[in-house]
Amino acid sequence: MIDMTLQIIDDFNIIIQTLYILLFIVLIFFGQRIQFHLSLMEVGGVLRHLAFLKDTAIKMTIDELKKYSTDKDLNKRFERLLNSFMIMPEAADPSGIVKKIEHIVNIREARFLDDLKRLITSEIEESKVRNLSNMVEATMALNIIYKIIQHYYLLAKKTKNFFIMAQLQMIVPLIFNEAKSYLQALNAFKLGTPIGDSIGPLIVHKFIQHSDTKTIEYKKEYVKDTDVYVVERNGRIFYVIKASGPGGNVGKPGEAIKKVINSLKKKNEKIAGIIMIDAALKLEGEKTGEVAEGVGAAIGGIGVEKFKIEEIATKNKVPLYAIIIKQSLMEAITTIKKEIADTISDAINRVDRISNEELPEGNIILAGIGNTIGVP
Amino acid sequence: MISNLILQFNSFELLILFAIALVFFFILLTDIKKQGKRMMLINPEIKVQLICKECGFKEIRDFREGDYISKEPDEKCEKCGGEKYIDIIYSIVKQEKTRQS
Known part of the structure; x- marks a missing residue:
């Protein structure tokens, strides 16, 4: 009996050992292929979620557009808008490229807005059109994210390329978070609430409304989509620049700053400095709503407005000061969080300190940079 | 065995x-x-802080479509009956109030 039991144990041990060796051989020769299929499953799962986010965004945007449109071809025309694109100018000869980019961007913006207005058959406010255009742009961003991830997924699957799949696997969690942010942003654009990126225009709006500030002049649409307020505060003159609200709009702050500086120069008036307030992406671990000061042009986007500000400031030797309010991408494009909104008084105090302590005599240009949605 | x-x-x-x-x-x-x-997906609560122009009384309510900063909604102050304006709009994220995508 004991002999028989020992025999079974021996046989069992041999089976286990053979299995171990087999597993070892399988992992040596097919390890990468197994890993490839595991990655394929993971990326495929994320891609399905991305498709869900994209479809939800499309549905939300079409539903919102339907409220203001009786167009029977709305779905078709919306799809055409969704798949529209912009070709950037040739960069092989970079001389004068910013002007070319500006030209292309202006054409794109005008055509996009015109196409959208053609979709809308009811009479609605301009601010609502702007919010709808923001919704369509967020949907476009989601659509392009999905298309790019799907392209690399199918390419890796077709060519059985482990390295494309490995790179995709590494990047999809970050991409998915970005896509989620765009979907959440749609809700803010639909409702017309201020977003995290609106903190720049919001601070300058509160600066104008402040009890210690006296408005001297208001120049609506000073340049396209941008307003300028001439105000007096603590005995100093401020030219406050912000995009025209409360619709979702970033305006042309670079063009406005250029025009203000040129007009002040014509009148032989001194320009003490430019203070720019903008939202900035925080690093992981940094606190949301942290305010920081620095120098330079605090403005994002494609680079045209930044170039204009830097060029005019350098030409006229005007110091550039920047105040930034830190936040994540998700916070920047969704309804403004309390922690961000609570930085308004701190930022205004910093503007006062810079203007009183650091800037010499002369006019000050204060620019609130960002999307002015929900802020008039 | x-x-x-x-x-x-x-x-x-x-x-x-x-x-x-x-x-x-x-x-x-x-x-x-x-x-x-x-x-x-995080579903935030959107709040609006209103301030009375007369007595400075602050009130917080839920966001309503059409609200924007500095708007003067047709609402009277609970304390003095004065006109109110929207001081700030903000969101509060509550982790438990989430919905599955």
Whole structure:
């Protein structure tokens, strides 16, 4: 009996050992292929979620557009808008490229807005059109994210390329978070609430409304989509620049700053400095709503407005000061969080300190940079 | 007979194998749970802070479509009956109030 039991144990041990060796051989020769299929499953799962986010965004945007449109071809025309694109100018000869980019961007913006207005058959406010255009742009961003991830997924699957799949696997969690942010942003654009990126225009709006500030002049649409307020505060003159609200709009702050500086120069008036307030992406671990000061042009986007500000400031030797309010991408494009909104008084105090302590005599240009949605 | 066999066949090794399998199972479960959390969409509460122009009384209510900063809605102050304006609009994120995507 004991002999028989020992025999079974021996046989069992041999089976286990053979299995171990087999597993070892399988992992040596097919390890990468197994890993490839595991990655394929993971990326495929994320891609399905991305498709869900994209479809939800499309549905939300079409539903919102339907409220203001009786167009029977709305779905078709919306799809055409969704798949529209912009070709950037040739960069092989970079001389004068910013002007070319500006030209292309202006054409794109005008055509996009015109196409959208053609979709809308009811009479609605301009601010609502702007919010709808923001919704369509967020949907476009989601659509392009999905298309790019799907392209690399199918390419890796077709060519059985482990390295494309490995790179995709590494990047999809970050991409998915970005896509989620765009979907959440749609809700803010639909409702017309201020977003995290609106903190720049919001601070300058509160600066104008402040009890210690006296408005001297208001120049609506000073340049396209941008307003300028001439105000007096603590005995100093401020030219406050912000995009025209409360619709979702970033305006042309670079063009406005250029025009203000040129007009002040014509009148032989001194320009003490430019203070720019903008939202900035925080690093992981940094606190949301942290305010920081620095120098330079605090403005994002494609680079045209930044170039204009830097060029005019350098030409006229005007110091550039920047105040930034830190936040994540998700916070920047969704309804403004309390922690961000609570930085308004701190930022205004910093503007006062810079203007009183650091800037010499002369006019000050204060620019609130960002999307002015929900802020008039 | 079987229990005897198991006892004789390196019961310690079996225990280790079982423990390893259990650990992997829990890692997998945690990973699936984390993945589910990643896929969740946060549904924030949007609040509006109104201030009375006359007495400065502050009131907080839920956001209504059409609200924007500095708007003067047709609402009277609870304290003095004066005109109110929207001072600030902000969101509060409550993690428990989430919906699955």
